[in-house]
Amino acid sequence: METAYNLIGAGLIVIGGGIGLGQIGGKAMEAIARQPEAAGKIQTAMIIIGALLEGLAFGALLLGKN
Amino acid sequence: METAYNLIGAGLIVIGGGIGLGQIGGKAMEAIARQPEAAGKIQTAMIIIGALLEGLAFGALLLGKN
Amino acid sequence: METAYNLIGAGLIVIGGGIGLGQIGGKAMEAIARQPEAAGKIQTAMIIIGALLEGLAFGALLLGKN
Amino acid sequence: METAYNLIGAGLIVIGGGIGLGQIGGKAMEAIARQPEAAGKIQTAMIIIGALLEGLAFGALLLGKN
Amino acid sequence: METAYNLIGAGLIVIGGGIGLGQIGGKAMEAIARQPEAAGKIQTAMIIIGALLEGLAFGALLLGKN
Amino acid sequence: METAYNLIGAGLIVIGGGIGLGQIGGKAMEAIARQPEAAGKIQTAMIIIGALLEGLAFGALLLGKN
Amino acid sequence: METAYNLIGAGLIVIGGGIGLGQIGGKAMEAIARQPEAAGKIQTAMIIIGALLEGLAFGALLLGKN
Amino acid sequence: METAYNLIGAGLIVIGGGIGLGQIGGKAMEAIARQPEAAGKIQTAMIIIGALLEGLAFGALLLGKN
Amino acid sequence: METAYNLIGAGLIVIGGGIGLGQIGGKAMEAIARQPEAAGKIQTAMIIIGALLEGLAFGALLLGKN
Amino acid sequence: METAYNLIGAGLIVIGGGIGLGQIGGKAMEAIARQPEAAGKIQTAMIIIGALLEGLAFGALLLGKN
Amino acid sequence: METAYNLIGAGLIVIGGGIGLGQIGGKAMEAIARQPEAAGKIQTAMIIIGALLEGLAFGALLLGKN
Amino acid sequence: METAYNLIGAGLIVIGGGIGLGQIGGKAMEAIARQPEAAGKIQTAMIIIGALLEGLAFGALLLGKN
Amino acid sequence: METAYNLIGAGLIVIGGGIGLGQIGGKAMEAIARQPEAAGKIQTAMIIIGALLEGLAFGALLLGKN
Amino acid sequence: METAYNLIGAGLIVIGGGIGLGQIGGKAMEAIARQPEAAGKIQTAMIIIGALLEGLAFGALLLGKN
Numbered sequence: 057m058e059t060a061y062n063l064i065g066a067g068l069i070v071i072g073g074g075i076g077l078g079q080i081g082g083k084a085m086e087a088i089a090r091q092p093e094a095a096g097k098i099q100t101a102m103i104i105i106g107a108l109l110e111g112l113a114f115g116a117l118l119l120g121k122n
Numbered sequence: 123m124e125t126a127y128n129l130i131g132a133g134l135i136v137i138g139g140g141i142g143l144g145q146i147g148g149k150a151m152e153a154i155a156r157q158p159e160a161a162g163k164i165q166t167a168m169i170i171i172g173a174l175l176e177g178l179a180f181g182a183l184l185l186g187k188n
Numbered sequence: 189m190e191t192a193y194n195l196i197g198a199g200l201i202v203i204g205g206g207i208g209l210g211q212i213g214g215k216a217m218e219a220i221a222r223q224p225e226a227a228g229k230i231q232t233a234m235i236i237i238g239a240l241l242e243g244l245a246f247g248a249l250l251l252g253k254n
Numbered sequence: 255m256e257t258a259y260n261l262i263g264a265g266l267i268v269i270g271g272g273i274g275l276g277q278i279g280g281k282a283m284e285a286i287a288r289q290p291e292a293a294g295k296i297q298t299a300m301i302i303i304g305a306l307l308e309g310l311a312f313g314a315l316l317l318g319k320n
Numbered sequence: 321m322e323t324a325y326n327l328i329g330a331g332l333i334v335i336g337g338g339i340g341l342g343q344i345g346g347k348a349m350e351a352i353a354r355q356p357e358a359a360g361k362i363q364t365a366m367i368i369i370g371a372l373l374e375g376l377a378f379g380a381l382l383l384g385k386n
Numbered sequence: 387m388e389t390a391y392n393l394i395g396a397g398l399i400v401i402g403g404g405i406g407l408g409q410i411g412g413k414a415m416e417a418i419a420r421q422p423e424a425a426g427k428i429q430t431a432m433i434i435i436g437a438l439l440e441g442l443a444f445g446a447l448l449l450g451k452n
Numbered sequence: 453m454e455t456a457y458n459l460i461g462a463g464l465i466v467i468g469g470g471i472g473l474g475q476i477g478g479k480a481m482e483a484i485a486r487q488p489e490a491a492g493k494i495q496t497a498m499i500i501i502g503a504l505l506e507g508l509a510f511g512a513l514l515l516g517k518n
Numbered sequence: 519m520e521t522a523y524n525l526i527g528a529g530l531i532v533i534g535g536g537i538g539l540g541q542i543g544g545k546a547m548e549a550i551a552r553q554p555e556a557a558g559k560i561q562t563a564m565i566i567i568g569a570l571l572e573g574l575a576f577g578a579l580l581l582g583k584n
Numbered sequence: 585m586e587t588a589y590n591l592i593g594a595g596l597i598v599i600g601g602g603i604g605l606g607q608i609g610g611k612a613m614e615a616i617a618r619q620p621e622a623a624g625k626i627q628t629a630m631i632i633i634g635a636l637l638e639g640l641a642f643g644a645l646l647l648g649k650n
Numbered sequence: 651m652e653t654a655y656n657l658i659g660a661g662l663i664v665i666g667g668g669i670g671l672g673q674i675g676g677k678a679m680e681a682i683a684r685q686p687e688a689a690g691k692i693q694t695a696m697i698i699i700g701a702l703l704e705g706l707a708f709g710a711l712l713l714g715k716n
Numbered sequence: 717m718e719t720a721y722n723l724i725g726a727g728l729i730v731i732g733g734g735i736g737l738g739q740i741g742g743k744a745m746e747a748i749a750r751q752p753e754a755a756g757k758i759q760t761a762m763i764i765i766g767a768l769l770e771g772l773a774f775g776a777l778l779l780g781k782n
Numbered sequence: 783m784e785t786a787y788n789l790i791g792a793g794l795i796v797i798g799g800g801i802g803l804g805q806i807g808g809k810a811m812e813a814i815a816r817q818p819e820a821a822g823k824i825q826t827a828m829i830i831i832g833a834l835l836e837g838l839a840f841g842a843l844l845l846g847k848n
Numbered sequence: 849m850e851t852a853y854n855l856i857g858a859g860l861i862v863i864g865g866g867i868g869l870g871q872i873g874g875k876a877m878e879a880i881a882r883q884p885e886a887a888g889k890i891q892t893a894m895i896i897i898g899a900l901l902e903g904l905a906f907g908a909l910l911l912g913k914n
Numbered sequence: 915m916e917t918a919y920n921l922i923g924a925g926l927i928v929i930g931g932g933i934g935l936g937q938i939g940g941k942a943m944e945a946i947a948r949q950p951e952a953a954g955k956i957q958t959a960m961i962i963i964g965a966l967l968e969g970l971a972f973g974a975l976l977l978g979k980n
Contacts, residue, residue, distance in 0.1 A: 202311050
C-alpha cells in the first residue's frame with residue numbers, strides 16, 4: 057500500500073505544478089500574441105519563473121520522499 | 123487493493139496535467155488566432171512549457187511509484 | 189471490491205482528460221471561428237497538445253494499473 | 255456492495271466526459287453562430303476532439319473494470 | 321444498503337450529464353438567439369454532441385451496474 | 387438507515403438536474419429576451435434538451451434503485 | 453438517527469432545487485427587465501422549466517424515500 | 519446526538535434556499551433598478567418563483583423529518 | 585458532545601443565510617446607487633425576500649432542533 | 651474535546667457572517683463611491699440588512715449552544 | 717489533542733474574518749480611488765461594518781470556547 | 783501527534799489571513815495605480831483594515847492555543 | 849507519522865501564503881505596468897503588506913509547532 | 915507509510931507555491947506585454963515577491979520536516 061499513497065502525493069505535486077505552469081505558460085502565449093516583438097523578454101521571464109516552480113516541485117518530491 | 127490506489131494517484135497526476143496542458147494549449151490557440159503570423163514563436167513557447175510540465179508529470183509518476 | 193476502486197481512479201483520469209481536452213477543443217473552435225483562414229495551423233497545434241495529454245492519460249492508466 | 259462503488263467510479267467518468275463534451279459542444283455552437291459559413295471546419299474539429307475524449311472515457315471504463 | 325450507494329453513483333452520473341447537457345443546451349439557445357437563420361445547423365450539432373454524451377452516460381450506467 | 391442514503395443519492399440527482407435545467411432554462415429566457423420573435427425555435431430546443439436531461443435523471447433514478 | 457440522514461438528503465435536494473430555480477428565476481427577471489413587452493412569453497417558459505425541475509425534485513423526494 | 523444531525527440537514531436546506539432566494543432576490547432588485555416602471559411584473563415573477571422554492575424547502579423539511 | 589454538533593448545524597444555517605442575505609443586500613445597494621429615486625421600491629422588495637429567507641432560516645433552526 | 655467542536659461550529663457561523671457582511675459592506679462602499687449624495691439611503695439599507703444577518707448569526711450561536 | 721482542534725476552529729473563524737474583511741477592505745480602497753473626496757464617508761462605513769464583523773468573530777471565539 | 787494538528791490549525795489561520803491580506807493588499811496597489819495622488823489615504827485605510835485582520839489572526843492563534 | 853502531519857500543516861500555511869502573496873505580487877506588477885512612474889510607492893506598499901503576511905505565516909509556523 | 919504522508923504534505927506545499935508563482939509569473943508577463951519598456955522594474959518586483967514565496971515554501975518544507 058506504500059507506493060499507492062506515494063502516487064497520491066506525487067499527484068498533488070503535479071496538480072500544483074499544473075496550476076502554476078499552466079497559468080505561466082498560458083499568460084506567456086497571450087503576452088507574445090499581444091507584443092510579438094517582446095517575445096524574447098517574455099520568454100526569459102517565463103523560463104526564470106518556470107524554473108523556480110519546477111525546482112520547488114522536484115525539491116519537494118525528493119525531500120518529501122526521503 | 124494495491125493497484126486501485128495507484129490508479130487514484132495516477133488520476134490526480136492526469137488532473138494536474140489536464141489543468142496545465144489545457145490552459146497552455148487553449149491559450150496557445152487563442153494566441154495563434156489573434157496573431158497568425160506569430161504562430162511559430164507561440165508554438166515554440168507552447169512546446170517548451172508543455173515539455174516542462176510533461177516531464178514533471180512523468181517524473182512524478184515514476185518517482186512516486188518506486 | 190478491487191475493480192470498483194479501479195473505476196474511481198479511472199474516473200479521475202477521465203476528469204483530468206475532460207478538463208484538458210475540453211479547454212483545448214473549446215478554445216480551438218473559438219479560434220477557428222475568429223480566424224477561419226488559420227484553421228490549418230490551429231488544428232495542428234490542437235492535435236499536438238491533445239496527443240500530449242492523451243498520451244499522459246493512457247500512460248498513467250497503464251503505469252498506474254501494473 | 256461491489257456494483258455500487260462501480261457506479262460511483264462510472265459517475266466520475268461521466269462527470270469528466272460532461273465537463274469536456276459540454277465545453278467542446280458549447281463552444282462549437284457559439285463558434286457556428288459567429289461564423290455560420292465555417293460550420294463545416296468547426297464540426298470536423300468538434301468530432302475529432304470529441305472522439306478523442308469519448309475514446310479515453312470508454313477506454314478508462316473498460317481498462318478500469320478488468 | 322446496496323441500492324443506496326447505487327443511487328449515489330447514479331446521482332454522480334446525472335451531475336455529469338447535467339453539467340454537459342446544461343452547457344450544450346444553454347449555449348445552443350444563446351447561439352440560436354444570435355443567428356436565428358442558422359438554427360438548423362446549430363440544432364444538428366447540438367443533437368450530435370448531446371447524443372454522444374447521453375450515450376456515454378447510459379453506457380456508464382449499464383457497464384458500471386453489471 | 388436504508389432510506390436515508392437513498393435520499394442522499396436522490397439529492398445528488400436533483401443537484402445534477404438543477405445545474406442542467408437551471409443553465410438551460412436561464413439561457414433560454416435570456417435568448418427569448420434578445421430575440422422575442424425567435425421564441426418558438428428557442429422553446430423547441432429548450433424542450434428537446436430538457437427532455438433529454440429529464441429522461442437521463444429519471445432513468446438513473448429507476449436504474450440506480452433496482 | 454434515521455430522520456437526521458433523511459434531512460441531509462432532503463437538504464441536498466433543496467440545494468439542487470435552489471441552484472436551478474435561482475438560475476431560472478434570476479435570469480427570468482433579468483429578461484423581463486430587458487424586454488418588458490415579452491414578459492408573457494418569458495413567464496410561460498419560466499413556469500414550464502420550473503415545473504420540470506419541481507417535478508424532478510418532488511419525484512426524487514418520494515422515490516428516494518420509499 | 520439525534521438533534522445535531524437534524525440541524526446539519528436543516529442547514530443544508532437553508533444553504534439551498536439561500537443560494538436560490540439570494541439569486542432570485544438579487545436579480546429582482548437589479549431588474550427593478552434597470553426598469554423601475556416594470557417593477558410590478560418583476561415582483562409578480564419574483565414572488566411566484568420564490569414561493570415555488572420556499573414550498574420545496576418546507577416540503578423537504580417536513581417530508582425529510584417524518 | 586451534543587452541543588458541538590448543534591453549533592456546526594447552526595453554522596451551516598448561517599452560511600446559507602449569509603450567502604442569501606449578502607447577495608440580496610449587496611445587489612440592493614448596487615440598485616439604489618443606480619436608481620436613487622427608486623430606493624423605496626427596492627427596499628420593499630429587499631425586505632420581502634429578506635424576510636422570506638430569514639423565516640426559512642429560523643423555521644429550519646427550530647424544526648431541526650426539536 | 652467538547653470546546654474544540656464548539657469552536658469549529660462557531661467558525662462556520664463566522665464564515666457565514668463573513669461571506670454575508672463582506673458582500674454587503676463591499677457593495678455598500680462601491681455604491682457610495684458611485685453615488686456619494688445617496689450615502690444616507692445606502693447606509694440605512696446596509697444597517698437594516700446587516701442587522702438582519704447579525705441577528706441570525708447570534709441567534710444561531712445561542713440557540714445552537716443551548 | 718484538545719488545543720489542536722481549538723486551533724482548527726480558530727482557523728475557520730479567521731478564514732471567515734479574512735473573507736469578510738478582505739472584501740470590505742478591498743472594496744473600500746477601490747472606492748477611495750474612484751472618489752477620493754468621499755474618503756471620509758467610505759471610511760466611516762468601512763469601520764462600522766468592519767466592527768460588526770470583528771465583534772461577531774470575537775463573540776464567536778469567546779462563546780464557542782466557554 | 784499533538785504538534786501536527788496544531789500546525790494544521792495554524793495553516794487554516796494563515797489561509798484566512800492570506801485571503802484577506804491578499805485581497806486588501808492587491809486592491810490597495812490597484813487603487814494607488816489608479817490614483818497615485820491619493821496614495822496616502824489609501825495606505826492609511828490599508829493599514830487600519832490590515833491591522834484589524836492581523837489582530838484577529840494573532841488573537842485567534844493565542845486564544846485557540848491556550 | 850509525526851513529521852508527515854507536520855508537513856501537511858506546513859503545506860496549508862504555504863497555500864495561505866501563496867494565495868496572499870500571489871494576489872499581492874500579481875496586482876503589484878499590474879499596477880506598475882499601468883503607472884510605471886508610481887513604481888516606488890507601489891513597491892513600498894507591496895513590501896509592507898507582504899511583510900505583514902510573511903510575519904503571520906512564520907509566526908503561525910513557529911507558534912503552531914511549539 | 916511514513917514517506918507517503920510526507921509526499922502529500924509536500925504536494926500541498928507545491929500547490930501553494932504553484933498558486934502563488936503562477937499568479938505572480940502570469941501577471942508579470944501580462945505586465946511586460948503591456949509596458950515592454952518597464953520590463954526591468956517588473957522583473958525586479960517579480961523576483962522579490964517570488965523569492966519571498968520561495969523562501970516561505972522551503973522554510974515550511976524544512977521546518978515541517980524536522
